[in-house]
Amino acid sequence: MTTYIGSCHCGAVQFEVDADIDHVRSCDCSICAKRGALNYRVPKESLRLLTPWKNLKLYQWGSRTAEDYFCPKCGILPFRCPSHPSLQELHEGIKPFDGWAVNVRCLQGIDLDALPIKRISGSKI
Numbered sequence: 001m002t003t004y005i006g007s008c009h010c011g012a013v014q015f016e017v018d019a020d021i022d023h024v025r026s027c028d029c030s031i032c033a034k035r036g037a038l039n040y041r042v043p044k045e046s047l048r049l050l051t052p053w054k055n056l057k058l059y060q061w062g063s064r065t066a067e068d069y070f071c072p073k074c075g076i077l078p079f080r081c082p083s084h085p086s087l088q089e090l091h092e093g094i095k096p097f098d099g100w101a102v103n104v105r106c107l108q109g110i111d112l113d114a115l116p117i118k119r120i121s122g123s124k125i
Contacts, residue, residue: 004107008071008078014050017042017102024104024115029122031061035077039101047079047100078106
């Protein structure tokens with residue numbers, strides 16, 4: 001397990017995350033496509049915020065079950081709580097995820113070109 005240091009662009013939001021990053025996720029839903037984040041999911045206890053929560057802003061849209069945390073100064077979203085599966089998704093076997101999706105672009109020491117990209121069809125949900 002590697003501990004990565006992460007931050008937003010201006011450094012107002014800083015965090016650590018423990019992860020063995022072997023891929024990134026790229027979602028094609030309307031918000032992810034515009035944001036361009038490459039995410040990796042980790043358990044809740046793997047993320048440690050080093051700045052106060054009050055320094056972040058929360059954005060929610062659609063089903064309002066996802067929690068997108070971003071820096072109010074530079075606008076970068078370093079991590080989020082993914083949305084809960086819909087009833088249809090649960091019926092189709094999608095399992096709930098209780099953790100964080102970390103924007104790997106915000107981590108120090110990552111070679112993004114070396115990581116496979118898993119495409120997520122969030123636009124079809």
